[in-house]
Amino acid sequence: MTIPEHLRYTKTHEWARQDEGEIVVGITAHAQEELRDVVYVELPAAGKTVKQGDPIAVVESVKAAFDIYAPISGTVARNNAALQKTPQLVNQDCYGNGWFFAIRPSQPEELNALLTADGYAALLKTTAH
Amino acid sequence: MDYTPHTDEQIRQMLEVIGVSSFDELLTAIPSEVRCKSFELPSGLTEPEVVQTCETLAQPNVSLREAASFLGFGAYSHVIPTVVDNLSLRGEWLTPYTPYQAEASQGTLQMIYEFQTLVCELLQMDVANASLYDGASALAEAAVMALRATGRQRLLISEAVHPHYREVIATYLSGSSCTIQQIPQVNGVTDLEALNAALRDDVAAVLMQQPNVFGCLEPMAPASELTHRVGGLFVANVYPVSLGLIQPPGAYNADIAVAEARGLGSPVAYGGPGLGLFATKQEFLRRIPGRLAGCSVDQSDRRGFTLTLQTREQHIRREHATSNICTNEGWLCLRATIFMSFLGPAGLRRLAELNLRRAHDVVERLRQVPGVELAFDRPYFNEATLRYTNGKTSDAINRQLLKAGIFGGVPLKRWFPSLGDAALWCVTETVTDQQVDRLVDALKKL
Numbered sequence: 001m002t003i004p005e006h007l008r009y010t011k012t013h014e015w016a017r018q019d020e021g022e023i024v025v026g027i028t029a030h031a032q033e034e035l036r037d038v039v040y041v042e043l044p045a046a047g048k049t050v051k052q053g054d055p056i057a058v059v060e061s062v063k064a065a066f067d068i069y070a071p072i073s074g075t076v077a078r079n080n081a082a083l084q085k086t087p088q089l090v091n092q093d094c095y096g097n098g099w100f101f102a103i104r105p106s107q108p109e110e111l112n113a114l115l116t117a118d119g120y121a122a123l124l125k126t127t128a129h
Numbered sequence: 130m131d132y133t134p135h136t137d138e139q140i141r142q143m144l145e146v147i148g149v150s151s152f153d154e155l156l157t158a159i160p161s162e163v164r165c166k167s168f169e170l171p172s173g174l175t176e177p178e179v180v181q182t183c184e185t186l187a188q189p190n191v192s193l194r195e196a197a198s199f200l201g202f203g204a205y206s207h208v209i210p211t212v213v214d215n216l217s218l219r220g221e222w223l224t225p226y227t228p229y230q231a232e233a234s235q236g237t238l239q240m241i242y243e244f245q246t247l248v249c250e251l252l253q254m255d256v257a258n259a260s261l262y263d264g265a266s267a268l269a270e271a272a273v274m275a276l277r278a279t280g281r282q283r284l285l286i287s288e289a290v291h292p293h294y295r296e297v298i299a300t301y302l303s304g305s306s307c308t309i310q311q312i313p314q315v316n317g318v319t320d321l322e323a324l325n326a327a328l329r330d331d332v333a334a335v336l337m338q339q340p341n342v343f344g345c346l347e348p349m350a351p352a353s354e355l356t357h358r359v360g361g362l363f364v365a366n367v368y369p370v371s372l373g374l375i376q377p378p379g380a381y382n383a384d385i386a387v388a389e390a391r392g393l394g395s396p397v398a399y400g401g402p403g404l405g406l407f408a409t410k411q412e413f414l415r416r417i418p419g420r421l422a423g424c425s426v427d428q429s430d431r432r433g434f435t436l437t438l439q440t441r442e443q444h445i446r447r448e449h450a451t452s453n454i455c456t457n458e459g460w461l462c463l464r465a466t467i468f469m470s471f472l473g474p475a476g477l478r479r480l481a482e483l484n485l486r487r488a489h490d491v492v493e494r495l496r497q498v499p500g501v502e503l504a505f506d507r508p509y510f511n512e513a514t515l516r517y518t519n520g521k522t523s524d525a526i527n528r529q530l531l532k533a534g535i536f537g538g539v540p541l542k543r544w545f546p547s548l549g550d551a552a553l554w555c556v557t558e559t560v561t562d563q564q565v566d567r568l569v570d571a572l573k574k575l
Binding site for chain 1: 280415440441445446449
């Protein structure tokens with residue numbers, strides 16, 4: 001299971017990456033494996049104001065559908081339009097081309113409250129079934 | 130299907146588990162005034178005697194078989210071709226439900242798939258579901274979908290939408306934080322100026338009805354355009370039979386179209402079960418409530434039918450489901466499918482023409498009766514609002530007409546006191562010339 005060191009994580013299996021003034025968000029390798037083949041992603045529109053913990057996107061697989069939560073408060077700066085045509089990118093490259101959206105944070109310090117790679121790995125260990 | 134009742138022993142065991150001493154005690158939570166009173170049936174009657182007693186009890190009811198009916202107001206009596214009963218009463222079809230283990234019932238799923246296709250053609254929309262309970266809940270589901278799809282919190286609904294539908298929407302949304310604003314009618318149609326004034330970029334949807342509750346034709350196209358200017362969704366509640374002549378919702382770019390479709394092959398039956406149609410644009414496919422039948426291929430490349438996009442639904446998405454409706458009106462949907470395939474587009478057009486022509490003939494004749502006038506000078510389909518200026522109330526007139534075996538128009542003052550004493554008269558193809566003569570005679574004698 002890949003859990004890149006340079007990312008921060010949520011308990012709901014999103015990752016967050018600092019990219020200049022923005023926080024880029026996607027779902028973890030663990031999450032996409034659990035979901036299996038992703039068939040649809042619903043993304044928030046650019047300009048939408050979000051609060052940390054808000055459900056703002058939906059990912060749907062052949063097996064289930066889940067909400068994706070904002071890991072940080074702010075404004076949606078961009079979303080990954082490529083997922084509309086090619087939702088499989090979430091399975092193929094979840095930390096790269098399979099990103100969901102980017103948020104311009106209003107309270108950047110919220111990022112510090114997110115899990116580190118070690119913390120997320122520990123979380124997976126405790127919730128393993 | 131066999132009917133296997135519980136045994137006394139099974140009932141006793143079940144009551145014991147939940148700690149209740151008798152079946153009657155189980156019902157004490159239901160207020161006594163709404164509980165079933167005794168039918169005063171003596172014990173020890175034979176089955177034929179019970180049937181006879183019940184028939185005697187039912188005799189004071191006057192049914193559409195005996196009376197001439199001019200009732201509409203959302204429940205329209207249309208001719209049901211014999212083929213509808215003949216096919217829909219076959220044992221293979223006779224279930225109210227979408228099946229569990231759905232894919233084992235390929236015939237049912239194919240029927241639902243054909244039904245959805247027919248609904249899309251009728252409404253000129255991209256996708257339709259397997260049906261909802263009735264027109265009112267379909268309109269409420271449309272409101273909920275629009276709130277979710279836009280992320281906005283205001284709904285505008287025309288006063289000329291059926292009042293029962295408006296009540297159902299208010300009930301549906303009573304736990305929601307959205308606000309519902311009513312747009313007034315002027316001279317029988319939705320006031321477009323008032324609508325325009327109320328439209329801002331926080332409006333999730335505008336809900337209108339065609340023809341509206343007064344029978345008048347609404348300016349749907351301009352209302353739809355005004356709604357889209359502020360990014361709201363336009364929701365149209367329509368009357369399926371009228372679509373043989375009137376523009377379908379797709380023609381005026383409606384985002385969601387709903388309808389009460391009991392009139393397509395099923396009787397009004399004391400207001401009995403309804404059939405809600407629900408259709409929308411492709412872009413909202415994943416937001417649609419209820420069940421959807423899809424067409425696919427199996428491992429051997431043979432065509433097959435399946436319930437599809439179930440991730441929208443409650444058993445998978447839990448509280449985030451698009452709706453808590455997980456079923457459809459299976460049997461009425463079958464009857465509508467048979468009805469629509471039997472009539473075809475040409476038959477539907479002919480049916481609509483019959484309704485239009487007959488209604489206009491009757492209304493013209495009624496207008497000749499002193500003290501009866503048309504309330505609104507507007508185009509209408511098969512229903513029109515008439516006002517009485519002869520000093521008699523619509524209730525008194527209807528009581529008189531009932532004595533002559535006629536159900537007069539629905540008095541509207543209960544919902545629209547400002548209209549004065551007006552009633553909504555409906556004339557479908559089921560009304561005969563003799564019945565119209567009887568009506569005109571009876572009205573002249575008042």
